[in-house]
Amino acid sequence: MLLPEEGAAAVTTQLTFGSQRHWAASLALGFDAPVGKTRMHKMDFYGPLRVQRPFYPEGDVCHVYLLHPPGGLVSGDDLSIQIECGDNAHALLTTPSAGKIYHADSCDVIQKQQVNLCIDNARCEWLPMETLVFDGAHGVLDTCINLHGNAKFIGMDVICLGRPASDLPFSQGKIEQRLSLYHDGRPLLLERQKLAGNDPLMLAMPAFQGATVSGTLVAYGTDARETLVEQLRAALPEREGSDWFSVTERLDLIIVRYLGHDSEQAQRGLRLAWQILRPEVIGLPPCPPRIWAT
Template sequence: MDTVAQETLTRGWQAKLDLRFTRAAHKTVLFSARHVGPLTVQRPFYPEDDVCHLYLLHPPGGIVGGDELHISVALETNCHVLITMPGAGKFYRSCGPQAQLRQDFTLAPNATLEWLPQDTILFPGANASIRSVFHLTSESRLLAWDLLCLGRPVLQERFSHGELHNRLEVWCDGVPLLIERLHLAHGELSAIANQPWCGTLLCYPATEAMLDGTRERLTPLGGYAGATLVDSLLTVRFLSDDNLVAQRVMRDIWHFLRPLLTEKPPHLPRIWQT
């Protein structure tokens, strides 16, 4: 195999998506959307008048070894954006090369971001690196979640081989509020109690009342869930062997937190109802 063909096989898709939001008149608008490769967005929706609902698209439907995807999102002052996806993200089995997904979010003062992606499924044999970084100010508002599915439990398939590097960072005015790393490899899943579903939910700024209400809503997950409040960052972590329970709890917490954080009632993205 010649050098060019080998590089093509090992590098895969090189995709970038850069989104910039501003406030115009009475609503948030997407004033810049630059993309390279198979990452794009649908036309923004305004089911709440001023809040911009946006659906992120990855037409290939999955990420394979050698793919490198970089998503960058920036919100100017007074913007409110809700971003989700039509379907689950997928990391497919790799013959060796690592698949990389980098996600960077920057929020100006009085900007609000709801980052609510669908599940991310890691097929057995996937070699994935995921890094998500949120840059906030003390006057920003964030409500975000992430739900990983290790293997395909519906098919009785575990993440029996492969590797995952997952890194999450939250910064406020240049100071780290949360930096954590999850590394899973060679079918060793004891770090997540051998559960196939692993979730995280973030809310900033949060209060003790929000912490108490969130903990009440974690009851269906039993002992595989917990919530902490440190420096106004509410961090919820949970494990499950049932995706329906995990998704229901996540949405229940979002329903509870959204009005308290944004003074707006819950408004489900239309794509979730199709």
């Protein structure tokens, strides 16, 4: 018969794993346009990362949905996504559902997701669903965009801390979010955000002001930036209840930000910004991925 202390230790042993836990998965996609229509000519994968078949709702533009069947990151997960777009290619990439970073269960082993986008004289739209960071998660989200030549790009990122609607705030754990964008090797945007559960930054006025959802959209590849900034500011309310939107332009980038408590509101606002920006930046009218309607 186990003593209470022995029983607790046994339960702990059953629910945790070693500090060396490491589950890697990778996906490398390549796009080109040898005869005008973009094709996905390369797909290398390892582990649970896949794509559905390419869709062509716009004719020559390749729409791709990235799939991670487990549905979220657990301790030791290490996802690597590499996207390469060659000359004249045009790819739009999204995900069918929100990403998740679950509670760490392996001696604080970090959950990692790395996304590298290399765009050469091409057009690329990176529009994933939001990422939900569960209480107790230990995660790193790292997105690096390398643009070359006449590349045009619109990218979006939304992150949600905790699950306040279920009374499960982000009170413990840690999350690091990195976003970098370069054009021909020149850094245009370098951001790094580190937060821990109950971090004072969560409530600080110059930081999150108690908000649990943040979002960023960046666009590069147009000379009509001043006009677009005015249009975006007219379309997006600076403040609506507890939600804030801001629009800025710096170093040839248009940056739209959201801060609030509603991931759906963040997606609606940033997708509206995408619809306004796409004709000028990408040169095509908006064509939302079909998966967004489900």
